[in-house]
Ligand code: ADP
């Protein structure tokens with residue numbers, strides 16, 4: 449059983465950044481308004497995510513660690529998923545590839561559980577003022593072959609920051625702090641205060657925090673619809689440049705994705721106004737009825753399959769061109 453868990457875990461947890469993604473998504477699903485992410489040695493030694501969400505009752509801690517146990521669907525509504533999680537795979541996977549401790553408060557009692565290499569210890573009383581803290585230590589130490597495939601601490605830390613920034617764009621009303629604990633004193637890598645106002649205001653403020661004030665000052669709002677698909681977000685004017693860095697953040701029904709169809713459509717929209725060697729900068733959200741898209745292609749959920757890809761491509765190309773033309777491009 450432990451071996452099977454470790455193999456399956458590899459699909460969900462490829463590297464520290466994928467663990468961070470799962471834990472932050474859980475915090476968002478729990479209704480957190482403030483999420484703190486700490487790591488050490490590129491996440492290989494430590495990943496810790498602390499939230500102020502609803503918490504897990506002590507009695508439910510062992511359940512949260514068992515495979516395919518999720519509190520988020522009842523089995524009847526797989527097509528109407530609104531939470532990030534729905535497979536109940538992340539926590540058992542993390543518990544199989546490292547030393548995982550979950551401390552959580554629900555009501556007025558806090559408890560914790562530790563699982564190492566898939567083996568859980570007993571639930572213990574703990575101290576925590578609110579929410580949940582999940583700590584993952586020594587990722588892949590029991591599987592040196594996997595550890596060897598990780599990149600340098602610096603590269604893994606960069607992937608973590610990228611992941612946190614993507615999720616921060618998707619959740620502008622939530623506060624995020626990312627801290628590197630590798631050195632003698634903690635170093636704040638990224639901080640984004642909770643935004644307020646309507647969604648466009650909040651997202652505009654968040655783009656300034658994530659992509660920089662220069663992006664925000666040069667970004668035009670997007671709001672278009674086609675055949676049940678809704679496009680919102682911000683796209684940078686073609687005159688905006690960030691040198692060689694690629695600033696493309698794509699979301700489908702609130703989930704960060706890196707999808708060829710969407711990236712291709714974004715490029716096509718700028719074809720006439722941006723030289724070929726430059727990448728258009730944009731934060732795009734596509735929202736549609738869950739039945740129009742399959743986000744279930746891969747456990748890491750980064751690829752999606754639209755039922756009507758042509759319509760989505762058309763929406764992005766025409767929505768962006770219309771917005772760019774309106775801004776004089
Ligand atoms: P999934 O997110 O797919 O349900 P996970 O393995 O990620 O599966 O989590 C299992 C369960 O543990 C969740 O369904 C949820 O009930 C609980 N859980 C995990 N993380 C948190 C959290 N940060 N706050 C509250 N509950 C959590």
Ligand code: MG
Pocket residue numbers: 470473474532533534536538539
């Ligand atoms: Mg989850």
